[in-house]
Structures are given as structure tokens and as C-alpha cells.
Amino acid sequence: MSITNKIENLKSDKAVLLVKDLYKGFGENKVLNGFNLTLFEGENLVLMGKSGSGKSVMIKCLVGLMHPDRGSVELLGQDIAQLSLSEMNNLRTNIGFLFQGSALYDSMTVRENLEFPLRRHTKKLTEEETDTLVMEALENVGLTHTVDWMPEELSGGMQRRIALARALILKPKIIFYDEPTTGLDPITAKEIILLILKIQEKFKTSSLIITHDVDCARVISNRMLLLLDGINYAEGTFKELSISEDPKIKAFFK
Template sequence: MKDNTPLIEIRDLHKSFGDHHVLNGFNMSLYEKENLVIVGKSGSGKSVLLKCIVRLVDIDSGTLNVLGQSIPDLQQEELDILRTDVGFLFQGSALYDSMTVRENLQFPLRRHSKRLQRPDEDKLILEALESVGLAHTLDLMPEELSGGMKRRVALARTLILQPKIILYDEPTSGLDPITAKEIIELILKVQNQYGTASLIITHDMDCARVISNRMIILVDGIDYGNGVYQELAISEDPKIRAFFK
């Protein structure tokens, strides 16, 4: 599975907000077609890490390379181009609530594929929605969708630019167990269909077990544990064991 060149490489990453040190020398690598799950307690800096990767938040120090490019050193235009290769599924879906589902999917498409003809555009939108099983929601507003459906549409919006990496911020949080299971299956299906690498932030251990090829346990701002689920599950370290109880 692993290629030698990581798609995302983070070394000695530090990020603080005032006196609060969130990341204290965090390290990780994400490889092609890999599902890497990062688990950590609430407030441990998982979401901040994802935001650092797409430079929604600036890092204090360390190395952060995505697709071979140093994120802190990129100019805005270069960053915007790179961001089309990195999809981001937000915890609350973040669908644009003044737009229909179709317009939500059109939005990134029109900004990055301006020469697309309307029929080609419609075809791509329909394909993306079909891949998440929601082709019938094309003209609905986000407020008319359930939590699980919103998550699926957000995933379709992420997929429409065919990114190489997808970052998932708590993809199953706030969902009932059945819908959460459907989302997990969808993530696996998407990974097989599109061949993307996924970085998934969660504290749902069921999700981590099913989805991960590899896991990182984030404790005290560092990559405290790193390995496959089965290895970590039998660890004697109390800080790691706490996640598997």
C-alpha cells in the first residue's frame, strides 16, 4: 500500500494559542491510498491539526509538506491551487445554506473548471451525488436535509474536484449509530472508487477500527501512539489504553 513519498508529511509541528500549547512537536506521514485515523480527546488539537494542513490556521514552527509543497511557504495563489487537491469534510458539513445542493456542488466546480459546458457540469454534479446515493436531492436546500444527508452532500462537494487527499473532521459525530455506520461505509467506498488518501480525525473508536489502515493517538500535543488498531488496542500504556476501554 505504501509509497515511499508521503502525501502529507509533518515534522515537529508546534501550534499555540496564547499560553495554550495545542501541538507540541507533532509528527505524522500520510501515504497514497492510506486511511490514517487520528484519535484524541476533545480539545486535544485534532481539528487544529487539520486546519494547519490546509492553512486555515498558521503553524508556529515545524515542517508541514502537502503533496511535496511546504504549506507555510506557499503564496496565496499557489495555496488555492493546492487546496483543490485536498478535500475537507467539516464536522458540521458546512454546506452553504443560501444555496441548493446543486449550487453547493457547482460552487467549487465553477471556480476551478471555468470552461466546463453546462451539460458536462451537470454530469459531474450528478455523478458526485450518485456516488453518495443522493442524486434525488439536487434541488433541495440544505435545511431540508437530515444530518446524515448533509454529511453525504458535503462529501460529494468535496469529491467533485477529485482531490488526492480528503481530510475528515469527526465524520460520524452527532449522528445516530446507523447513519454513522453508513457514513463509514461511504468513506471506504469513496476511497476505493476514487483512490484517495484519507486523514480522519475522530474520537469514535468504532469508526477508527473499521476505517483505519493506521492510527495515531494524539496526547498532549504529540503523536503519542502510532500503529495499526490491533497493535494499539493491546498496548499496556495507560494513556493509550484509555482510548480502548
Template sequence: MENVITNNKNAAVAKATIPVIEIKDLHLSFGKNEVLKGVNLTVKKGENLVILGKSGSGKSITIKCIVGLIQVDKGEINVFGTDITKLDNTELNKTRVRIGFLFQNAALYDSMSVRDNLGFVLKRHSVELSNNEVEEQIKDILESVGLIEAIDKMPSELSGGMRKRIGLARTLILKPEIILYDEPTTGLDTITSREISELVVEIQKKYKTTSIIITHDMACAKFTGNRLMIIRDGVIYAEGTYDELEKSDDEWVRSFFL
């Protein structure tokens, strides 16, 4: 009996340590411009991984590849243990439902109220829900991002920070296991950026999400990231915690922290 218990524990530990996302030797070119030249990375369950890099280094392109928005030239993208580069559209869409993507501009429908923006996504993927259930879930998720009072507002009536929060609410409403953040604090003032960073961490804790955060904002990187990677010349150039990379012997790596 003791051996059975021990084996079960070992199996549970092994399962917990399997990466939720694992990218192997990822290559991508646009014409003669080779953007990704062999990117390798893993993200563990429940981890917030921050990816840093200069503009045009391929940070945002990498996470777009993870949801199949861009097709790669070579390499594997294993999500939940399956290489998504080999999936057909039907199988890929099933995986996408488990992944939330927060775009830089929040990508709200300008002609719809906040309620309708959230309801549209929910009804599209959860057709069995009643109108009352949809309304309840909309209100619950708005409470989570602290914007229940904005339920009847139009996107044009929202500040930049509010738009980010509503965009995040729309991402969260399908209860994704993975969230990909593309520059979540870009264009925001210091105080609002801090609030968004705090919300990212709150979501990680409350919903047990696994996330990749693309950012230029070092305050955001420090606050949200359990681990950081820096991409350079199409490959992962450095990896570690914020403190480790800040004290790196590599002058180029340290330049991000000045």
C-alpha cells in the same frame, strides 16, 4: 537492459513510498496555550490515517494547518513534497484544490439547493466547463454518495446523515487526491455513522484517495483506519493498527478502546 528495468522499478517503488503528507516538529500556540508541541506524522499514498485524542488535544487544528487555514509557529508541513508553510497565497490555493476538507457541519450554503451547492464549487474552479458538463458531474457525484434524489432539495430539508453525504459530494466533485475528514460521524445515530464510515472506505477504494480522519468514534476508527495515531499533550503519543493499540501495554492508550 535488465539493469535499466530494475532501476526503473526501484524508482517507481521509491516514488510510491514517498509520503503524500509529512509533518515535522509542528508547533502552534494560541497566546499562552501551547496546543501542538512537536507533532510528527506521515501519511502514505492511498492510506487512511485516523487521529484520536481527547477534546482540545489539537486533532482538528492539525488538519486545518495542512490546508493553511491556521498558520503554524514552527515546523514543516510537506504536502505532495512541498512545504506549504513557505508558499504564497497563489501557490497555496493551487495545492488546496488537490485537497478536500469535510467539515463537521458539512458547511453547506443554506440559501442554495444541493445542485447549486455543488455547481458553485465546480464552476469556481472549472470555469471552462459547459452547463451540461457541470450538470453531468453533479449527478455523477451524487450517485457516488447515493443521494441523486436530493439534487433539488435545500440543506434545511436534509437529515444530518444526508448533509454529511452532500458535504462529502461537494468535497469529491473537484476530484481531490487528499481528503481531510473532521469528525465525519459526529452527531449521527449508530446506523448512519456506520453508513458514513462505509462511504469513507468506498471513496478510498474508488478514487484512490489519501485521507486523515479525525474522530472520537471508535467504530469509525476501526472500520476506516489503516493506521491510527493518538495525540496527547501536543505530540503523537502512540501509533499502530487498531488491534495493536487496543492491546497496548499503556493503560492510557487502552482507555480509548473501553
């Protein structure tokens, strides 16, 4: 099966995420050393970096799961360092996050996993309305039949798709993907990539995708950013970066 890049250039000039001069370290280990990033409305920005280069630390700083040592993160026009916990939680309803390990709540069924954010952040919905939204989200990922399954009954690929459905259920403006294809076989990985594209097309979300899967980056990205030694080493389209003569950039595409 060959995948072709079907993304149209959806990018606008409006920044939905602005990261300035981000520093984060753990004792002597300095992970981010003045990292900068801008994500525009409607674009798919792929962030590539070696294992241990601080990609996951960076994405956790963006959603407030970790606090940077220095620098600022402006999400949908709001500086997250200035927000109270409840303001941050309100802002988070506009964000979807797909975790590397799916992070489905394993004591809940698929339905309860999807209902969890709905019941907390939407004004009182009737049972029927909730059910419609849950089934709609499952339909988007092609897994309506699993509605009453437990996470342990799902395969790795299915778990990733349900996690994506959960991330989408509140119709977020931005989605963060933390290595969406890692740990999946090539066929399932391609299915996930196509699903991300389909969702991007349908909901017009802005996406920041962290990956070291070159195939995934080639198909999904409007723009790419390479993270090296805690800073953004290079930026450009997949095509521009893949033909670069810089040995450090070349190493990413081998």
C-alpha cells in the same frame, strides 16, 4: 448490522503529507508541542485524541486555515509556508475537506453547493458537463434526488453525505475528515463509514480521518496515531494499539 474491515492494504511508500515538529498555541495554552505525521499515498490514517487535544487545530494547520507557530507542513511535495495565496488555492484543489458540521453553503441549493468548486476550478464546462459531474457526485453518495433541495431540508446524515460529495467533486488526491461520524446516530454513522470506504476504494485517495469513534477507527484505519498533550503519543495499526497495555492508550479504546 456488523461491519467488517474490508480495506485492503493500499498503502505505498510515497508520502503525500509530511508534518514535522508542529507547534501551535493560543497564549498560554500550548495545543501542539512538536507534532509529527506522515500520510502515505492511498492509506487511511486515523488520528485519535481526546476532546480539546488539538486535533481540529492540527487539521486546520494542514490546510492553511491556521498558521503554526513553528514546524513545517509539506503537502503533495510543497511546503505550504512558502506558497503564495494563489499557489495555495491551486494546491487546495487537490484536497477535499469534510467538516464536522458539514459546512454546506446554506444560501445555495445542493446543486449550487456542488457547482461552486467546479465553476471556479475547472476550465469552462458546458451546462451539460457540469450537470453530469454534479449528478455523478450525488450518485456516489446515493442522494441524486436531493439535487434541488436546500441544506435546511436535509437530515444531519444527508448533509454529511452532500458535504462529502462536494469534497469529492474535484477528484482530490487527499481527503481530510474532521470527525465524520460525530453527532450522527449509530446507523447513519455506519452508513457514513461505509461510504468513506467505498470512496476510498473507488478513487484511491489518501485520507486523514480525525475521530474519537473507536468503531469508525477500527473499520477505516490502515494505521492509527494517538494525539496526547500535543504530541503523537503512539502509532500503529488498530489491532496493535487496541491490545496495548499502556493505560493511556487503553483509555482510548474503553
